[in-house]
Amino acid sequence: MASASIRGSLKERGVRLTRQRQILLDLIDKSGKHLDAETLFQLAKQQDAKLNRVTVYRTLKLLKTGGLIDELDLMHYGGDQHYYETRMKQEHAHIICLRCGKVEEFFGEPLMRLRRQIESHFGFEILLARTEVGGYCANCQAQRAREVEEARGLADGRVDEGETLPAPRAKRRRKQT
C-alpha cells in the first residue's frame, strides 16, 4: 500500500488529511490502473456524493507537485486528459496499443541505462521521466492482418490480460443537424 507512505509524506508537509483526500488517495492507490481525473471523480462520488470535481483536480495537483504521483498521457489514446499513477514502482515505460487500448508496462535495464546516460551526458538532474510507446499489440497485429485480408466484419475475440483503457471518448456530441 503506497497510500501509507503518501499519507506520511503529506503529513510531514503539514498538509491536511481531509475526508476527501483520503477517499482519493485510497482510490489512486488501490486501483492498479491508470486513472484520469474524470474517472477518479466518478469513483470518488460513489463514496461521497458531495465531493466535487474541482477537489479531484486540486488533489491531483498537490500530489503531482509533491512528486507522489506521476502524470501520463498514454499517447492521448483516450483523448487529451491526463492519467495518474502512484510513484511507488520502479521507473517504467508505458506501451499503449492504439487499436484496443491495452496498456503494458515495461521495466528493465535499458531505461536505467538511458537515464544514467542522460544524466552524465548533460549533467542533468532528472526529476521526472516518462517513456510512452504507441503501436499495435501482438493480438491486434493479427486482428489487423485479418481485417485487411478479409475486409469483412468479424467478431473480435480478444485475448485480454492486464489493463485496457476505455475506448476513446466520443468527442463533440452536438445537437444533430
Add this chain to the structure above:
Amino acid sequence: MASASIRGSLKERGVRLTRQRQILLDLIDKSGKHLDAETLFQLAKQQDAKLNRVTVYRTLKLLKTGGLIDELDLMHYGGDQHYYETRMKQEHAHIICLRCGKVEEFFGEPLMRLRRQIESHFGFEILLARTEVGGYCANCQAQRAREVEEARGLADGRVDEGETLPAPRAKRRRKQT
C-alpha cells in the same frame, strides 16, 4: 529540407497542396524548434493574415495522422498545449529543464535498445515512441544552489545554447477583483 519529402508523401495520398499548407509546412520544416499550434499560427499569420487558426489545427492533425510529424508535450512545461516536430530525424529523447525551459535532444544507442527490447518482449509493433525527461539543466542546478544559499535576488546571467521554450504562459488572466 524535409518539406520536400512531406510534400511528396501528401501528394501520393491525394492531399491538396494549398497555399496555407505550404506556408505551414515551410514553417514547421525550417524552424528547428518545437512549435506549438499557437506559435505556428502567429508565424503563419505574418505570411498570410487571413490564415485561420483552425487551419493550423487541421493541418497539424493531417500531418500527425500521416506520420509526418510527431507530437510532444515537453513535460507540459509551457502549459497543456502540444508541440510538433518533423519526423525526419532519428528517434530521440527530449530533455526539458523545468526551471529555464531549455530543451535538449538526446540521440543514442540506449533508445534503440529500449525500442528493440519492447518489440521483442511484447511482440509489439511500434508506431510512435516518445521519451521526455524533466529536471534541472547543469546551469540551473548551479543557479538553484546559489539561490538557496544566498536567498537573495541576483541577476541571472544565463549560459544559453540551443532551444529554450518561452516562459510558461501565464494562465487565467481574469478581471482583477
Add this chain to the structure above:
DNA sequence: GTTAGTGCAAACCTTTTGCAGCTCT
C-alpha cells in the same frame, strides 16, 4: 466541374480560478 479545403463562429472538453463558507489541527 468536383471535391477537398478554408474561414468563421460557436461549441466542447479539460482544467483552473475567485470567493464564501466549512473544517482540520
Add this chain to the structure above:
DNA sequence: AGAGCTGCAAAAGGTTTGCACTAAC
C-alpha cells in the same frame, strides 16, 4: 481560532465542429 480546504459557479486554455464558400486539381 485560524490557516487550510471545499464546493459552487464561472471562466479560461486548447482544440474541434458545422456550414457555406472557395480554390486545387
